[in-house]
Amino acid sequence: MLELTDPVLPGFTPWPADLAQRYRDQNLWAGATFGEVLATRAAAAPDRLAIVDTANSWTYAELHHRARSLATGLARLGITRGERVLVQLPNRAEFVEVVFALFELGALPVFCLPAHRAAELVPIAGAAAATAIITCGTHQRFDYAELAATVRAEVPTLRHVLLVLDEGQEPHEGARDIDEFRDEPADLPPTDAGDVAFLQLSGGSTGIPKLIARTHDDYLYSVRRSAEICELDSDTVYLATLPVAHNFPMSSPGILGALWAGGTVALTPDPTPATAFPLIERFGVTITGLVPPLARLWTERAEAGPTPDLSSLRVLQVGGARCQDELARRIGPALGVTLQQVFGMAEGLVCYTRLDDPIEVVVSTQGRPMSEFDEIAVVDDHGVEVAPGAQGNLITQGPYTIRGYYDNPEADARSFTATGWYRTGDIVSVRPDGNLVVAGRAGDWVNRGGEKVSAEELEALLLEHPGVRDAVIVGTPDPVLGQRICAFVQPADPAQRPTLAAVRKFVRERGVAAWKMPDKVVVVDEFPATGVGKTSRKELRRALADSAQGQSSAQHAVR
Numbered sequence: 001m002l003e004l005t006d007p008v009l010p011g012f013t014p015w016p017a018d019l020a021q022r023y024r025d026q027n028l029w030a031g032a033t034f035g036e037v038l039a040t041r042a043a044a045a046p047d048r049l050a051i052v053d054t055a056n057s058w059t060y061a062e063l064h065h066r067a068r069s070l071a072t073g074l075a076r077l078g079i080t081r082g083e084r085v086l087v088q089l090p091n092r093a094e095f096v097e098v099v100f101a102l103f104e105l106g107a108l109p110v111f112c113l114p115a116h117r118a119a120e121l122v123p124i125a126g127a128a129a130a131t132a133i134i135t136c137g138t139h140q141r142f143d144y145a146e147l148a149a150t151v152r153a154e155v156p157t158l159r160h161v162l163l164v165l166d167e168g169q170e171p172h173e174g175a176r177d178i179d180e181f182r183d184e185p186a187d188l189p190p191t192d193a194g195d196v197a198f199l200q201l202s203g204g205s206t207g208i209p210k211l212i213a214r215t216h217d218d219y220l221y222s223v224r225r226s227a228e229i230c231e232l233d234s235d236t237v238y239l240a241t242l243p244v245a246h247n248f249p250m251s252s253p254g255i256l257g258a259l260w261a262g263g264t265v266a267l268t269p270d271p272t273p274a275t276a277f278p279l280i281e282r283f284g285v286t287i288t289g290l291v292p293p294l295a296r297l298w299t300e301r302a303e304a305g306p307t308p309d310l311s312s313l314r315v316l317q318v319g320g321a322r323c324q325d326e327l328a329r330r331i332g333p334a335l336g337v338t339l340q341q342v343f344g345m346a347e348g349l350v351c352y353t354r355l356d357d358p359i360e361v362v363v364s365t366q367g368r369p370m371s372e373f374d375e376i377a378v379v380d381d382h383g384v385e386v387a388p389g390a391q392g393n394l395i396t397q398g399p400y401t402i403r404g405y406y407d408n409p410e411a412d413a414r415s416f417t418a419t420g421w422y423r424t425g426d427i428v429s430v431r432p433d434g435n436l437v438v439a440g441r442a443g444d445w446v447n448r449g450g451e452k453v454s455a456e457e458l459e460a461l462l463l464e465h466p467g468v469r470d471a472v473i474v475g476t477p478d479p480v481l482g483q484r485i486c487a488f489v490q491p492a493d494p495a496q497r498p499t500l501a502a503v504r505k506f507v508r509e510r511g512v513a514a515w516k517m518p519d520k521v522v523v524v525d526e527f528p529a530t531g532v533g534k535t536s537r538k539e540l541r542r543a544l545a546d547s548a549q550g551q552s553s554a555q556h557a558v559r
Contacts, residue, residue, distance in 0.1 A: 009082060009108070009196040011407030012213045015399075016420070023399045028373060029217035030224075031193045034103040034256075037220065038064050041262055048234065050259065052283055053267040056093035060262075066097045071104035071188060073181025077160060079132055081106030081189060084199060086125055086133040086151075088112040088144065091244050091267040094164045096255060098134050098178075102198075106191040109198040110211070111245035114139065115531030118150050120209075125155040127209045127407070128199055132160035134178065137169040140269075145172035193217045199406060200247060200346045210415075211406040212346050219251065220260075222350065222400040225370050226253035227261045229352050230287065230315065230340070236263030237312070239280065239288040241271045246532045247346040248289055248319050271533065273301040281308040289317035289342065291533045296327055296470065302334040310335060315355065317342050321534045322438050322456050326463045328363040341366050343438055347415075347422055348401025349374055351436055365435035366428075374398040375421075378430060383417070391439050394428045395421045427454075444537060446475035446483050451515045453485060455537075458507070458516060465506050467491060467498045472527060474537050476520070476544045484519035488527065488540055497523045 014020065023029045038060070041050070046061035058066065079085065085102055087109045089095040102109045110128045112121060125133070133151060135144045145163055149172055152158045161175035171177045193216045202210035230253045232238070238258035242249040244267065250256055255265045266283040268276050271294050279285065290298065295318045301307065316335055318328070319342030331339045343366035344350030351367040369376060378392040379385050386392035395417065397403075403420045404412045415423050427439040440456040447453075455473035462471035469490040475483035491497050500521040507517055528539035 009213055009406070012196050013402065013404030013412070015218075015403055019399075023217075023221075023373075026373070028221045028371075028399045029193065030220065031217065032220060033191050033193050033195075033216040034100065034197060034220065035067075035191065037260060038067065038100055038103075041259065045234070045262055048262060049264045051093045051096050051265050051267075053091070053093045054269065054279075058093060058097075063097065063100070065185065066182070067100035067104055068185035069182045070097060070101035070178070072183040072186045074101060074105055074107070075186075075188060076183060077181055079105065079107050079160070081191070083107045083132070084110050084128040084130045086110045086112050086121065086128070086130050086135075087245065088114065088116065088121070088133065088135040088148075089164060089245075090114045090136065090139050091240050091269050092136075092164070093267065094178075095244055095267075096259075096265065098164070099198075103191070105188060106195065108196060111198065111200050111250075113201075113243050113245055113531035114144075115243070118147060118154070121147070121151045122154045124201065124209045124211075125151055125158055127211055129157045130155065131157055132162060133158060134162045134164070137163050137165045137172070145175055148172070149174060191216070193220075202346060202405070210408055210411050212402055213406040214402070218400040218402075219256075221371075222348075223251050223253065223256045223260050226251060226350060226352075227257040229253075229354065229370050230257065230317075231355060232257055232261035232263055232287070234262040236261055236287060237283055237285045238263060238265055239276065239283070239285040240265060240267045241276055241288050241290060241294070242320075243532050246320075248317075248342065248344070248532075252289070252317070252319065252342055252344055252350050252352075253287075254289070273298055273307070277301070277308045277310060280310050280313050284312040286312055287315040287317070288313070289319060291320035292318060292323045292327060293470070293527065293529065293535055294533055295323065295331060299327065299330050299334045303330070313337050315340055319343060320532060322366065322440065324456075324460050324463055325363050326460070332359075339363075343367055343436060345424060347424070348398060349376070349396045349422070349424065353435070361433070361435055364437070365431065366438045368434040368436065369396075369398075371398060371400075374401070376430070377421070378428060389429055389431065391427055391429045393442065394424045394426045394436075396424060397421045444473075446473065446485050448475075448481050448483050448485060448515055448519075451513075453516050458485070458487070458512075458518070461507055461510055461512065462487060462489065462503065464510075465498065465503065467493065467496055467502070470527070472535055472537065472540060473518070474540050474544065476541070485517070486520040486522060486540075486544060487518040488522050488524055490526065491523055494525070 042060040042064035050060040050063045051058045148161045162178045196213045197216045200212040240249045316337040317340045341353045353362045353367040376396045444455040458473045469492045472488045478484045527535040530536045
């Protein structure tokens with residue numbers, strides 16, 4: 001347990017002292033905490049609506065009071081400054097209340113997704129040495145209280161299971177209803193803007209979880225700059241459509257950006273058009289963010305018409321993965337919005353297309369860094385900068401990009417240069433106007449016989465095929481070529497399933513090199529999704545491996 005005098009979390013990698021001082025001198029790090037931001041908003045506009053969901057509606061004054069009340073109760077329970085607390089809640093108002101209560105207390109939320117199960121939560125809790133988990137009872141027919149009990153049984157440091165319960169739900173054995181800990185607000189020891197505020201999860205975590213420690217100073221700069229670029233103000237109504245624990249809907253500009261600007265946060269428990277579209281009309285939503293598969297679903301639903309009144313929606317952000325140009329061109333006309341592409345990572349760097357950018361920039365790029373203090377470079381596999389405009393590996397540093405993972409030197413050695421630049425794992429090129437074009441993740445390229453094939457490039461070609469609704473390219477192991485190319489495709493018409501011959505003929509007619517031709521086509525009704533709704537290439541690769549193993553076993557049995 002940390003003593004009150006500890007300024008940072010052990011295992012946290014700080015910025016070099018000279019850089020940190022520069023960021024403070026330039027007022028990038030403004031010296032405010034999240035708790036202070038909420039207090040300021042509550043004092044300035046106590047009756048303004050802060051949070052709304054399908055069951056709750058709280059003003060800034062109410063949110064501030066609830067957060068301080070819960071923080072006081074959690075302190076009575078024995079949760080103290082610096083302790084790590086897993087937060088696994090769906091998109092509901094209590095998520096914001098819990099997080100700001102922990103900010104008030106100086107305890108550190110560890111943000112977990114609703115889709116996480118014991119296989120993810122146990123190592124996360126162990127790596128964070130978490131002392132508590134705050135979750136719900138049941139949600140969408142899944143028993144989160146039982147999951148939390150499983151995690152506590154496996155993690156020795158985990159002392160408390162607290163549940164956000166709906167009316168009529170009872171606490172699980174060994175868990176406690178969080179409503180027991182709403183006390184009259186009391187003064188608590190102050191936190192410092194340089195302290196670690198929370199831990200996020202790296203999007204590509206495998207094995208030992210990669211935890212990302214963010215300070216009040218650095219993250220609030222990211223939030224503030226995002227809100228400025230996205231032109232948020234007190235009239236903003238931001239709809240949290242993606243799981244709100246994810247970095248994109250949290251801060252780009254997300255729920256924290258909306259609260260920083262004095263606007264309203266609306267939350268939907270379900271991102272499908274059937275649920276989200278009526279809420280856009282009901283709450284007067286002005287901006288929201290989606291991953292590409294959901295953007296496609298929303299666009300197709302709007303094109304099919306009619307829909308609820310979506311006229312309040314002015315900006316639709318798409319991020320989390322590359323949005324193909326074909327889809328990007330359709331979004332604005334279909335939904336009557338300005339499209340904004342967002343490219344970023346929980347480790348730091350965030351790029352946006354600007355709201356006044358020409359349509360060609362919005363459709364065909366993933367934007368440019370949001371801060372003039374972001375430093376980026378594009379390098380080859382040996383760390384040497386490539387020629388201007390050429391593709392290479394993106395590395396970055398800046399006032400809100402971390403310098404190392406939390407207590408994970410092995411991951412640091414892979415992901416950071418000797419001078420502290422973060423290796424993003426993205427293959428990009430930078431245009432003369434400063435906008436980035438993302439070619440894909442380094443791991444998403446297929447190395448076929450020594451020739452590297454961009455999954456993004458081939459997917460874009462396949463989307464031009466009239467019989468293909470969506471496509472994902474993955475590599476499958478091959479003893480001769482190293483990898484072969486497998487195209488997973490969703491048919492535009494389920495009754496007309498594209499064949500390998502037809503797909504290869506289509507690609508060949510576009511003048512593509514022979515080594516970029518798909519070796520296999522697998523037709524599927526839908527793609528597996530990650531916890532945040534992005535297409536899971538990992539699961540597609542696993543399905544291929546399972547299929548190959550099954551075929552091998554069958555052949556062995558025949559022999």
